[in-house]
Amino acid sequence: xxxxxxxxxxxxxxxxxxxxxxxxxxxxxxxxxxxxxxxxxxxxxxxxxxxxxxxxxxxxxxxxxxxxxxxxxxxxxxxxxxxxxxxxxxxxxxxxxxxxxxxxxxxxxxxxxxxxxxxxxxxxxxxxxxxxxxxxxxxxxxxxxxxxxxxxxxxxxxxxxxxxxxxxxxxxxxxxxxxxxxxxxxxxxxxxxxxxxxxxxxxxxxxxxxxxxxxxxxxxxxxxxxxxxxxxxxxxxxxxxxxxxxxxxxxxxxxxxxxxxx
Amino acid sequence: xxxxxxxxxxxxxxxxxxxxxxxxxxxxxxxxxxxxxxxxxxxxxxxxxxxxxxxxxxxxxxxxxxxxxxxxxxxxxxxxxxxxxxxxxxxxxxxxxxxxxxxxxxxxxxxxxxxxxxxxxxxxxxxxxxxxxxxxxxxxxxxxxxxxxxxxxxxxxxxxxxxxxxxxxxxxxxxxxxxxxxxxxxxxxxxxxxxxxxxxxxxxxxxxxxxxxxxxxxxxxxxxxxxxxxxxxxxxxxxxxxxxxxxxxxxxxxxxxxxxxxxxxxxxxxxxxxxxxxxxxxxxxxxxxxxxxxxxxxxxxxxxxxxxxxxxxxxxxxxxxxxxxxxxxxxxxxxxxxxxxxxxxxxxxxxxxxxxxxxxxxxxxxxxxxxxxxxxxxxxxxxxxxxxxxxxxxxxxxxxxxxxxxxxxxxxxxxxxxxxxxxxxxxxxxxxxxxxxxxxxxxxxxxxxxxxxxxxxxxxxxxxxxxxxxxxxxxxxxxxxxxxxxxxxxxxxxxxxxxxxxxxxxxxxxxxxxxxxxxxxxxxxxxxxxxxxxxxxxxxxxxxxxxxxxxxxxxxxxxxxxxxxxxxxxxxxxxxxxxxxxxxxxxxxxxxxxxxxxxxxxxxxxxxxxxxxxxxxxxxxxxxxxxxxxxxx
Ligand SMILES: Nc1ncnc2c1ncn2[C@@H]1O[C@H](COP(=O)(O)OP(=O)(O)OP(=O)(O)O)[C@@H](O)[C@H]1O
Ligand SMILES: [Mg+2]
Numbered sequence: 001x002x003x004x005x006x007x008x009x010x011x012x013x014x015x016x017x018x019x020x021x022x023x024x025x026x027x028x029x030x031x032x033x034x035x036x037x038x039x040x041x042x043x044x045x046x047x048x049x050x051x052x053x054x055x056x057x058x059x060x061x062x063x064x065x066x067x068x069x070x071x072x073x074x075x076x077x078x079x080x081x082x083x084x085x086x087x088x089x090x091x092x093x094x095x096x097x098x099x100x101x102x103x104x105x106x107x108x109x110x111x112x113x114x115x116x117x118x119x120x121x122x123x124x125x126x127x128x129x130x131x132x133x134x135x136x137x138x139x140x141x142x143x144x145x146x147x148x149x150x151x152x153x154x155x156x157x158x159x160x161x162x163x164x165x166x167x168x169x170x171x172x173x174x175x176x177x178x179x180x181x182x183x184x185x186x187x188x189x190x191x192x193x194x195x196x197x198x199x200x201x202x203x204x205x206x207x208x209x210x211x212x213x214x215x216x217x218x219x220x221x222x223x224x225x226x227x228x229x230x231x232x233x234x235x236x237x238x239x240x241x242x243x244x245x246x247x248x249x250x251x252x253x254x255x256x257x258x259x260x261x262x
Numbered sequence: 263x264x265x266x267x268x269x270x271x272x273x274x275x276x277x278x279x280x281x282x283x284x285x286x287x288x289x290x291x292x293x294x295x296x297x298x299x300x301x302x303x304x305x306x307x308x309x310x311x312x313x314x315x316x317x318x319x320x321x322x323x324x325x326x327x328x329x330x331x332x333x334x335x336x337x338x339x340x341x342x343x344x345x346x347x348x349x350x351x352x353x354x355x356x357x358x359x360x361x362x363x364x365x366x367x368x369x370x371x372x373x374x375x376x377x378x379x380x381x382x383x384x385x386x387x388x389x390x391x392x393x394x395x396x397x398x399x400x401x402x403x404x405x406x407x408x409x410x411x412x413x414x415x416x417x418x419x420x421x422x423x424x425x426x427x428x429x430x431x432x433x434x435x436x437x438x439x440x441x442x443x444x445x446x447x448x449x450x451x452x453x454x455x456x457x458x459x460x461x462x463x464x465x466x467x468x469x470x471x472x473x474x475x476x477x478x479x480x481x482x483x484x485x486x487x488x489x490x491x492x493x494x495x496x497x498x499x500x501x502x503x504x505x506x507x508x509x510x511x512x513x514x515x516x517x518x519x520x521x522x523x524x525x526x527x528x529x530x531x532x533x534x535x536x537x538x539x540x541x542x543x544x545x546x547x548x549x550x551x552x553x554x555x556x557x558x559x560x561x562x563x564x565x566x567x568x569x570x571x572x573x574x575x576x577x578x579x580x581x582x583x584x585x586x587x588x589x590x591x592x593x594x595x596x597x598x599x600x601x602x603x604x605x606x607x608x609x610x611x612x613x614x615x616x617x618x619x620x621x622x623x624x625x626x627x628x629x630x631x632x633x634x635x636x637x638x639x640x641x642x643x644x645x646x647x648x649x650x651x652x653x654x655x656x657x658x659x660x661x662x663x664x665x666x667x668x669x670x671x672x673x674x675x676x677x678x679x680x681x682x683x684x685x686x687x688x689x690x691x692x693x694x695x696x697x698x699x700x701x702x703x704x705x706x707x708x709x710x711x712x713x714x715x716x717x718x719x720x721x722x723x724x725x726x727x728x729x730x731x732x733x734x735x736x737x738x739x740x741x742x743x744x745x746x747x748x749x750x751x752x753x754x755x756x757x758x759x760x761x762x763x764x765x766x767x768x769x770x771x772x773x774x775x776x777x778x779x780x781x782x783x784x785x786x787x788x789x790x791x792x793x794x795x796x797x798x799x800x801x802x803x804x805x806x807x808x809x810x811x812x813x814x815x816x817x818x819x820x821x822x823x824x825x826x827x828x829x830x831x832x833x834x835x836x837x838x839x840x841x842x843x844x845x846x847x848x849x850x851x852x853x854x855x856x857x858x859x860x861x862x863x864x865x866x867x868x869x870x871x872x873x874x875x876x877x878x879x880x881x882x883x884x885x886x887x888x889x890x891x892x893x894x895x
Binding site for chain 1: 426429430432433436437439440441442443444445446
């Protein structure tokens with residue numbers, strides 16, 4: 001469904017991600033794992049067209065979309081739920097959701113939008129209760145729900161979720177991941193960029209580990225969880241454990257410092 | 263009673279004018295959360311084109327008006343795509359404000375070049391004979407005006423509230439990034455709102471054209487009244503714009519009829535200040551207050567240049583030496599020497615602005631007002647009461663500080679650009695007082711017979727002596743400020759500028775620092791104003807009025823914000839160049855507007871800042887001494 005070949009993107013002409021190759025197949029959850037600043041969000045922005053590509057190609061459902069505007073990509077069914085929620089705080093919950101279907105409004109009837117709203121409220125009863133309230137007054141977790149729901153209103157084929165569990169309580173995190181898993185059941189493809197590597201690899205089919213803007217490792221989610229390297233670096237479990245993770249970080253920094261000196 | 267009704271009708275018409283002018287501000291703000299100060303210039307542009315079509319081609323006024331509106335649409339599309347929309351994508355709110363000042367200036371300058379400085383009027387749409395209704399006479403153009411106001415306001419209100427595009431507009435202002443992700447073409451919407459606002463402004467200008475005469479720089483006045491009406495009503499809402507306009511119109515007309523026409527503006531501005539403080543979001547607010555502080559944050563990209571203390575001393579010495587070096591050259595022609603003195607005085611005022619804008623990140627549109635307070639206080643005391651110049655100057659500074667404190671305490675608790683609006687109102691208020699208090703200030707024709715500055719019997723009566731006086735003051739002030747800005751005060755201000763919330767969380771008393779910076783700004787403006795009066799032996803309202811405030815903003819941005827020394831480049835460029843190249847004088851306004859736009863868009867740290875950055879790139883080993891800090895979050 002989504003194929004990236006040798007994709008580079010960044011800010012102000014300076015690439016932050018370099019030569020990324022990545023695939024998402026229909027009905028699949030793909031996890032993007034990486035440390036802070038690895039370039040996950042940058043990749044997501046390049047996919048949705050918020051950032052221009054500096055090289056490489058993106059194909060979506062067989063068509064090249066590298067040159068398309070964000071609006072055209074939304075029209076194709078590629079929806080990006082950005083990091084940090086980014087809801088319209090001054091508008092009501094329902095207005096937020098309707099804006100999610102902004103491009104559909106052009107051809108879909110009012111009826112279809114209503115159906116979409118009903119479906120969303122069935123899935124997220126909280127949002128239904130507060131439909132006419134100002135979105136900025138929702139709690140953090142509710143705002144995250146709203147952001148995902150707003151993405152669903154556009155009838156996505158592929159949903160890019162950037163840190164959907166950011167700032168949520170453990171029980172809410174679990175809920176969000178259950179939601180994501182249930183979305184796959186409906187045939188949605190999902191690209192999931194997450195700090196919570198353990199949870200995201202648990203529900204994912206495949207995963208990519210990004211380091212310094214490059215794919216360091218990729219494979220089936222099960223294999224990635226099993227790999228000791230990943231476990232030590234991103235999951236905080238396995239052979240090395242917490243202390244080892246700390247040591248690894250110090251070791252990395254020392255190596256980098258020594259390299260800089262010579 | 264009959265008279266009161268007649269005045270009310272006049273107020274209604276005036277109010278429709280203000281309301282029409284305000285609509286464009288509300289529309290653009292609604293979509294981009296920016297204020298476009300060039301709005302009034304589009305009104306005048308449309309009216310000027312219409313007038314030319316009428317006179318040169320003998321078109322009937324309606325057809326000529328259509329041409330005028332079409333030309334305005336084309337021009338605004340061009341300027342919007344080349345300047346306004348790119349600016350929105352990369353500039354913080356305060357710089358956007360200045361960018362639109364640049365647009366206003368360039369449009370006024372271009373109008374001056376094309377249409378000259380004479381004034382124009384348009385023919386009325388349907389005859390000169392007023393209609394008499396129950397004994398009250400209404401000019402037919404007034405009926406046109408009311409009709410057009412009603413039609414445009416309802417159309418705009420419907421567009422914003424009921425249509426898909428209206429919702430998209432709202433989304434763009436709320437959160438451009440998310441709007442983009444919803445598939446809304448944010449840049450297209452921004453451009454559309456800019457052009458639509460200009461078209462509305464153009465129609466307004468043409469409908470108003472037969473009622474009041476206009477000339478190349480009337481746009482500035484239209485901008486101010488439209489902006490004030492929009493703020494009174496609640497910027498962002500079309501209904502609010504018209505209600506604000508009507509309040510303003512009725513207030514000014516009744517004040518003019520029952521008090522004095524000279525004070526009608528003063529009353530309108532006091533009304534604005536009261537509303538700003540009592541109900542900051544206006545009578546009709548358009549939804550919850552926008553979190554401007556948060557929106558601005560990712561767009562602060564300006565390099566803030568900080569000079570080492572010793573380096574600062576050295577530079578001020580170099581600057582002083584450079585100025586002194588220019589002397590013998592200037593001595594040959596008295597005119598140039600005089601320009602150098604003017605440059606130095608204005609530099610003093612612009613340094614004040616730099617502390618406020620470059621370091622505290624607040625915009626003041628009222629620096630001219632403080633110059634007026636300083637200038638008139640010192641001059642009046644000297645002329646009428648024989649008070650020594652030094653005492654008068656200090657009295658002026660004291661009065662300015664009082665005004666700054668009142669204004670600052672009132673406006674600082676408000677977010678966003680409210681200080682800009684409050685200082686604009688303040689500047690205009692001072693303008694109307696300097697014109698209105700004729701017995702005290704000499705009114706529009708100015709105050710004459712001001713003595714030279716003197717200190718203990720030594721009279722600074724030649725340009726050269728004045729120059730030495732001001733150079734000495736500059737060296738002292740620059741040294742003190744360089745030290746202050748490098749130390750804790752400057753660091754705290756930078757923190758306040760970068761992120762007020764975070765600064766407050768770190769224990770910085772944000773309000774105190776902002777007000778402190780504003781006081782420094784006001785005191786320096788006042789000092790410059792006093793020196794201005796003593797140097798020219800004459801002071802008139804247009805020497806220290808609101809247009810000067812705008813000009814000083816331009817000088818600051820061109821020279822380089824946050825650099826203290828940079829403004830000298832900007833002041834010198836705009837003051838000296840036209841003196842040296844006399845034929846250029848006609849293009850001065852346009853040129854400074856163009857420079858302002860180019861600097862705001864492409865040289866965010868101004869000419870001086872850019873030069874310093876280049877110098878440092880060439881000598882990397884010196885980077886430690888001249889540290890550049892990029893405040894990219
Ligand atoms: N607007 C920007 N301008 C310049 N550089 C940026 C910008 N946004 C991010 N970067 C840089 O790009 C790199 C990748 O950032 P990105 O946001 O993609 O990381 P991430 O993997 O999403 O991290 P996190 O897990 O913390 O969200 C970082 O080094 C960051 O400093
Ligand atoms: Mg991220």
